[in-house]
Amino acid sequence: MSGRSLTCKGCGWVYFGVSRRFAIEQTHSFAEYYNSLTEYQRKQWYGGRQISLLRNYARCRCGRPNTQFRDSTAAEIQRVYGCTVSSMIYPEEKVI
């Protein structure tokens, strides 16, 4: 999968850009897996709540929507090298 890095215009957090379609596929895939777990496993591993939801691909940790993102600069990409980077739906794609 190829993609581009996105930066939140508000807080500067860097995400990995994905298509809305990819985000939907991922949430469905996780839901299938999550639903296959026992109640005990859901509680122990995920606090008893489903964590992969489409809205998580559409909002920054600071609360700004995906429309408030821009392409990352080379310096921003360098800054997150080696870090786990979350996914964000491209700003030009509507989430709903």
Ligand SMILES: [Zn+2]
């Ligand atoms: Zn932000």
